[in-house]
């Protein structure tokens with residue numbers, strides 16, 4: 606399911622003293638089947654852009670096309686029901702939305718609402734729980750007795766139960782410890798690979814962009830300032846620093862090494878593995 610923004614402007618609270626233009630003439634695509642990271646400073650418009658993906662927000666002008674559905678300022682909510690099944694959005698701290706008395710019932714809520722029988726919905730729920738790595742023995746217990754990371758998995762399974770083609774994640778690892786973060790990111794990677802899900806990830810974690818994303822969109826003050834694979838976006842550390850963006854750890858380390866004048870890199874490494882290979886190469890060419 607490909608997604609395209611064409612000259613999209615979005616203005617919050619238009620015509621009031623609080624008016625704020627959060628997206629400015631955004632023309633950008635999210636390739637079908639990609640793992641696209643959206644990065645940018647606080648307030649650059651990431652969440653605003655994300656909410657256009659299923660019409661929670663509609664462009665003030667311009668249009669968004671998701672598969673064959675065009676969303677404009679005049680699109681009615683009742684036209685968006687089908688689209689919302691195809692684009693699942695996991696907002697920050699999704700576990701706050703859990704409410705059912707058992708894990709299975711919580712995950713089964715959406716399919717039941719979309720017309721499945723109780724039995725069908727629970728079957729889907731059990732499959733989805735397995736997909737997100739929840740153990741069987743918690744399924745009939747309360748979601749509120751689980752750890753934070755497991756509660757989040759329940760909430761994500763609830764979104765996956767709609768069988769979306771696109772999974773949108775707004776800082777999905779916020780508040781998790783390093784182990785929980787790694788496990789969660791590995792789970793999304795698995796979903797991307799095995800279910801061919803298009804993933805759209807809003808993140809401040811540049812290492813996650815480097816490790817997992819195939820495409821990157823960089824926002825600054827509501828404008829798209831770059832849209833390219835991570836290796837392109839991170840190849841010029843100076844440009845990123847000028848735009849007050851962080852670098853992946855390995856890229857930063859290589860950049861600092863390069864500044865000593867003793868190492869040079871043809872391609873900036875993005876990951877620890879790339880970094881080790883790049884240092885070895887530089888040494889072979891006569892670095893010291």
Ligand SMILES: Nc1ncnc2c1ncn2[C@@H]1O[C@H](COP(=O)(O)OP(=O)(O)OP(=O)(O)O)[C@@H](O)[C@H]1O
Pocket residue numbers: 617618623624625626627645646647648649650651652653654
């Ligand atoms: N309801 C609103 N009314 C007015 N301005 C708003 C409203 N919601 C967001 N904004 C403004 O729109 C801009 C973009 O906000 P948005 O939440 O999309 O940014 P973001 O990049 O997701 O930020 P963060 O990284 O902090 O989540 C910000 O300047 C924000 O203050």
